[in-house]
Amino acid sequence: MQNNLKDKTILIGITGGIAAYKICELIRMYKKAGANVKVVMTKNALNFVTKLTLETLSDNKVFVENFETQEREYSPEHISLCDEADIMVIAPASANTISKIATGICDNLLTSVVCAFNKPVIIAPAMNTNMWNNKIIQKNISILKENNYHILEPETGELACKTTGKGRLCDLNLIFEKTSEILGANAVGSGKLKGKKVLITAGGTIEKIDTVRYISNFSSGKMGIALADEAYKQGADVTLIITKPVETPYKTVYVQSAEEMQREVLKSGLKSDLVIMAAAVADFRAETVSKQKIKKTSADTMTLNLVKNPDILKNLCEQKKKTKNKKTVIVGFCAESENLLKNAKEKIAKKGCDYLIANDISKKDSGFSSDYNEVYILDKNGKKSHIERSLKTVIAQKILEKVFE
Ligand SMILES: Cc1cc2nc3c(=O)[nH]c(=O)nc-3n(C[C@H](O)[C@H](O)[C@H](O)COP(=O)(O)O)c2cc1C
Structure with missing residues (x-):
């Protein structure tokens, strides 16, 4: 497969779900492909994976709240992170964060960033089966799809809550391939209209x-x-x-x-x-x-x-x-x-x-x-x-x- 990730900046958004630990591996996959990886996480995600681990793997500062020390005086973090990234990948996306994005709530750095982000966004939900089947969550997923967010639906299998059903974070390879596919389609001069x-x-x-x-x-x-x-x-x-x-x-x-x-x-x-x-x-x-x-x-x-x-x-x-x-x-x-x-x-x-x-x-x-x-x-x-x-x-x-x- 063509490597469309080299020198691209991927902004990963991590929320408070048990699958957060899997994102450490996803960061390694992106880094191996030559991408620059930045991470923004919710406060709740900190309960599942440490900032230190993510900073070490991504080789970058990890961002959590809106009001941390500003790296740039002239541009707030939610804007500078948007400017730098070519694509945003929210994984795992909790039911809570999905609903906030669908309704335009921006009460933390991650949701503020995604609201201001005008480039492609991949969302990989992961949650308990009943949460996934909840009609309100499904309605919010539909809103995101209608608004051109790329949803990678969860898989069916054994869940951390000891039940079996739909809700497990999709395969990391799928997230990786989707990121590559989107960046490839957006790459200058590489598309379908060459020669036209x-x-x-x-x-x-x-x-x-x-x-x-x-x-x-x-x-x-x-x-x-x-x-x-x-x-x-x-x-x-x-x-x-x-x-x-x-x-x-x-x-x-x-x-x-x-x-x-x-x-x-x-x-x-x-x-x-x-x-x-x-x-x-x-x-x-x-x-x-x-x-x-x-x-x-x-x-x-x-x-x-x-x-x-x-x-x-x-x-x-x-x-x-x-x-x-x-x-x-x-x-x-x-x-x-x-x-x-x-x-x-x-x-x-x-x-x-x-x-x-x-x-x-x-x-x-x-x-x-x-x-x-x-x-x-x-x-x-x-x-x-x-x-x-x-x-x-x-x-x-x-x-x-x-x-x-
Ligand atoms: C042990 C544990 C595991 C959880 N796993 C999930 C999960 O996989 N998906 C989910 O949507 N919520 C999960 N939750 C609930 C979320 O952490 C909770 O809704 C939280 O408000 C999400 O916050 P955030 O979206 O700001 O990260 C879990 C909670 C606990 C205590």
Whole structure:
């Protein structure tokens, strides 16, 4: 198996369960594979395994409470631990800690860290069978699954409480392999899109009125950036056309207006394997852009003449048709505040793209400017699939998976 763990930082969270002693062996396995291991544990976990043992095995300071001496003055521990780690593995995860994570409780260092952690988290529960079967615990497990935590279910066997049933910590090899699998999938340049050229647009276009004023919209560009980041992580040769300067490890082209964006898209779009137009292109622009700042006059109103902007998505699809291009998959986005699916169906037919990602921007907890989104993916044959509300990074993974299916 490929070693994806070398030089990666794995943050292990240990809670107060009898299986805590097994994590000493897991640390040795990670260390052997070349990973840097950090440990955060609950106070209750200290009853089962000592800090000294874990510090010796991990070769690092072990963290327990929120208010210990801060290693860095400028960053609290729950934030600095998050920054440093590539993945978090909570094992064994007690019923108590699972329930706290599922409800967003952050009353110790471990739960604060996991709440602030925006990278993959593996959770390996271990507990008495009745605790595991408890409906509330099962509900909390479902919440964690829905929120993209990787749950490694306990095994059935003999338990420390002298009973037999489901609840024993899963095999350490399984935790190790899952960690490697996730880090491998997230590794830059090693993924499924190696050799693919991907062009993505992002952000709201900026349509100038004069030297200081413009028309734009609330699009943050986060969805397009998440797609570009993900495509890059999976090994694609990525170009991001974006309306605000950003620092990325891949090529970006900074544009402002819809016309500038169209020029760039039509120049290189059909040389790509995939074009995703996640930018929010303004439908209209000012008919004339004043070279000077427009002065305020004594009039109470002002009329601004607007003209239609080019339809970049439609124009690229037409170019594809004209040139009989069979290679480029074109994906459009459609942001609607009402009749989402009806409008999306009409739009995919009108534009002629291969896929259309429809999102409802009337929702307060997803869409524009949010880190979250909830979308439907429509294809040109009328099929649709739904991606429930998730982080835009997760939505990006699912969109790429779908269009490269
Ligand atoms: C000997 C002993 C073994 C325990 N084993 C487990 C266990 O395997 N899983 C579990 O969820 N709780 C277990 N508990 C109960 C937890 O320690 C308890 O719920 C505690 O509040 C967990 O705290 P933490 O989640 O902050 O670590 C055990 C308690 C004792 C005394």
